[in-house]
Amino acid sequence: MTDADAASDSASAPTDRRTYLRDTLQLLWPEPCQVTIGAAAKDSSASGVVSADLVVIPNLRRPTLVLPRRPRRVTAAGIRRYKTSAGFSTRAKLGVLALAARTGATDLLAPRIMVTQPDGEAATIVGHLSTALGQPVHIALYIGVSRAVEKPVLQLLGDTGEAIGFAKVGVNDLTRALVRGEAETLRRLGSARTTTVVTPRLLHAELWNGLEVMVQEALSGDSKGFPNPAVLAAATNEVADVAGRTRRPLADSSYLVGLRGRIDDLPSTPWRELVSGTLHHCVEQAAMADVSFGSWHGDWAPWNMASAGRRLVTWDWEHFGDDVPVGFDAVHFNVQDRLVTAGDSAAHAVADTSARARAILTPMGVSGDQADLVLTLYLIEIVTRYLHDREDEAGTRMGQLHTWLADALARQHSLVSAPP
Numbered sequence: 001m002t003d004a005d006a007a008s009d010s011a012s013a014p015t016d017r018r019t020y021l022r023d024t025l026q027l028l029w030p031e032p033c034q035v036t037i038g039a040a041a042k043d044s045s046a047s048g049v050v051s052a053d054l055v056v057i058p059n060l061r062r063p064t065l066v067l068p069r070r071p072r073r074v075t076a077a078g079i080r081r082y083k084t085s086a087g088f089s090t091r092a093k094l095g096v097l098a099l100a101a102r103t104g105a106t107d108l109l110a111p112r113i114m115v116t117q118p119d120g121e122a123a124t125i126v127g128h129l130s131t132a133l134g135q136p137v138h139i140a141l142y143i144g145v146s147r148a149v150e151k152p153v154l155q156l157l158g159d160t161g162e163a164i165g166f167a168k169v170g171v172n173d174l175t176r177a178l179v180r181g182e183a184e185t186l187r188r189l190g191s192a193r194t195t196t197v198v199t200p201r202l203l204h205a206e207l208w209n210g211l212e213v214m215v216q217e218a219l220s221g222d223s224k225g226f227p228n229p230a231v232l233a234a235a236t237n238e239v240a241d242v243a244g245r246t247r248r249p250l251a252d253s254s255y256l257v258g259l260r261g262r263i264d265d266l267p268s269t270p271w272r273e274l275v276s277g278t279l280h281h282c283v284e285q286a287a288m289a290d291v292s293f294g295s296w297h298g299d300w301a302p303w304n305m306a307s308a309g310r311r312l313v314t315w316d317w318e319h320f321g322d323d324v325p326v327g328f329d330a331v332h333f334n335v336q337d338r339l340v341t342a343g344d345s346a347a348h349a350v351a352d353t354s355a356r357a358r359a360i361l362t363p364m365g366v367s368g369d370q371a372d373l374v375l376t377l378y379l380i381e382i383v384t385r386y387l388h389d390r391e392d393e394a395g396t397r398m399g400q401l402h403t404w405l406a407d408a409l410a411r412q413h414s415l416v417s418a419p420p
Contacts, residue, residue, distance in 0.1 A: 017061070017063055017143065017311070018037075018060055020024065020143065020150070021037070021066070021143055024143070024152050024171075025141075026376040027171055028124065028139075028167070029051060029122075029124050029125070030115075030122075030123065030124075030209055032118050033115050033122050034116050035113065036116070037111070037113050038111055048118045049117050049118070049119060050116055050123075051122065051126075052113070053112070053115075054114075054115070055068075055106050055111065056110055056111045057079065057106075065142060066113065066137070066140065066143060072271075073102065073161040074138045074157050074159070074160075074161045075101040077163075078138075078155055079097050079140075081140075082140070083338055091179070094255045102285040115186075115351060125139065125154070126138070128208050129156060129213075132206065132215070133156070133204060133215065137158065138157045139155065139156060140157065141153075142155070147195040149391070150175075151169055151170055151171055152171065153166065154167040156215065157273075163218035165218050167213060167214065167215045167216075168214050170212030170213075176212040179206075180212055180214040181216045181320070181387045182320070186216060189317070192394055195238070195311075196231060196235045197238050197239060198308060198313045199315075199329070200216040202216055203217055216315070219315060221306025222300060226306060227302075227312055231311070231312055232333075233363040233364075235312040235314070236297025237363070237365075239295055239297050239329060240295055240364065242294075242322075242328065244294070245292050245294045245326060246294075246323075248284070248288050249288060249289065249309075250288070250373075253293065253323075255293060255323050255324060256283070258272050259380065262274050263384055266384065266387050269387070271392065274409060275383050277383060278380055278412070282377065282380075282416055285416050288318050289373055290323050292325070292366065294324070295320065295321065296320070296321060297317060298320050299316055299318075299327050299332070301336035301337070302333075303340070304316040319385075324339030324381070325377050325378070326364050326380070327360075327364045327366045328374070328378050330360050330363070331375055332382070334353045334356065334360050335350060336349075338352050339397060340352070345403065346404040347402055347403055347404035350404055351408070351411070354372075354375060354411060357374075357375045373414060375412060376409075376413075376416050379405075379408060386398065386399055386401070
């Protein structure tokens, strides 16, 4: 989920967040472990061996970050490294909170969670990861909004607070597939000869207790926020070239076959009919358009990257794919940047991208007369993903399709119809 979408979801029901927190903890510390949250936690240690003593930031109504209460330097490091892509103001607030944790203030201010077990042999995620990585680990658990694609994300820290890596845990069919897919992508990218794009090494991938667990190394750059435009353009092109580029008419492409199949698999709704009709119009108008196909990251956005000199450190590769129209990443970046950096609505972010489509796509080698077609296909692609992942039910800004989709596709309908 994007930072922008997280902000828009802040009004979600607190009870949903707390329920999701409890359910997630019980998955990571399965029975016979017992999870006690809130005031009763401090007295629960009498019921068994303490497996985890945790604190919740900022509170139980809006749980965002779950951290070990001790060692304090680990608590502080987990807070300090949270949201590394955030702006200066947020980073400053996190710095103050980290200092408070280092002095033990979180013992007084933050709610506690106690996990106990009847003996020392129960399987836990901490034990599994410590064994898999060959060293003791502490985890900081990120809590998002309960929705179809949400999965536990764990920051892994050593005894002195050093960053070991990040783990993702797939908990259902959809998220297990996403975690498996990202692990395979990282294996593949690990052998790719990229000169601008830096990807994390895969440290561990295994099915544990019915959950798909993947660990990647912790990467950081020397600056956050909007990357150098030249470096960004080079990196975006390098991702598109991972498997090479091909050119073929849209009507003859395997991409079109796959996209149609994914749309057909969606539940029958007016949204499916709208994207299906728009795709049919595209094929009618541009069946023989010569389209360049390549790879894409799938969520190419400022919070999934950091500059490192003339290179770009990147992460969150779970939506990576091949054989898509070149330019999808560039378009996606602009839409998401407008949402977050400019604070635009989804409608304005998409309208801005449409108005600037040629300028955005020219660095990708997409000719001016193909830019509107590529943007239209991107919108169909991303909405198909949203509908498949039930983002339209989650309340995120881009998931609120009624606020932008019909107008955006109507605008693209007329642009694709226009002669070059």
